[in-house]
Amino acid sequence: MEFTDAQVQRYSRHIILQDVGGKGQKKLARAKVLVIGAGGLGSPAALYLAAAGVGTIGLVDGDVVDLSNLQRQILHTTATLGQPKVESGRKMLAALNPDITIKTYQENVSADNIMGLLHDYDVILDGSDNFSTRFLVNDACFFAKKTLVSGSIFRFEGQLTTIKPHEGHPCYRCLYPEPPPAGLVPNCQEAGVLGVLAGTIGVLQASEAIKEILGIGETLADRLLLYDALEMKFRKLGRPKDPDCRLCGPNPTITNLLSDYTVSCSL
């Protein structure tokens, strides 16, 4: 693969970086990243991945653009209200970078479709908004041996971690073995979220995904990053492998996707 003059110019600030270079830029061009959720986290993540020249970006989301989304979901605009988020997102990403391939999946992930969705991608970004999807995506990425960059947000706080048990690191269930039961935590609409927090965490997800593709820098594979927007504090906590993990431990009890990941829309 050779870059055109326009592409060399487009990516010039990457290409002059010693840790990226023309070689790294080609890795990005060959990379395939699946973004689950074209919402608060998926929007900024997908925009920066597209700008960075990630060659194939998949967007998965079954929703349509709602006015209440525009406070944070910057893939969408007032002009795309009512349109499927993946279509709205495709237009925005294509306008930003016409060189890349954008694949859209207007559906919600489920145990039935997840393995097929992951299949063609190298790195998965989870920007979903509920525990059932997060546990499903974790388990599916484990079985498919895909690297997962997981971000989540709540009010003024965010969490970020990279999950790659196929390389000996812990999975999401090592961190949180089970989702909370329904009713114990406020639901999505009640909770609220600082719009720009989605940007902070989503952009960090894109950064970690790009580092995974390039194979550079420190990874969050054994760490959990916490961000508190109000206190303006970042903290990294240890995230060891759980020897009793039901999924990635030596004696797993989860050996296939579960038949039911349903929990409430809780945060």
Add this chain to the structure above:
Amino acid sequence: MIKVRIPTPLRPLTKGQGEVEAKGANIEEMVDHLEGAHPGIKGRLCDEKGELRRFVNIYVNEEDIRFLKGKDTTLKDGDEVSIVPAIAGGN
């Protein structure tokens, strides 16, 4: 004194404070002390049997107590404890 970092979802129980002080020689004692000062917090951290819930992690100076001694993990003056529940928002 032990500094305890309170996550956003639990701050309604601490009058909005992101950091509170607590006492206790181990995590179990600290949780009971917290409950005295901020009633309701223990129920968010522990189930009916008093076991720590599986979607809330507690860290002592950046180490997850599940990989130390769980509720029996000892605490000393100046330790910083963080309560970190799973959060799922992203939309």
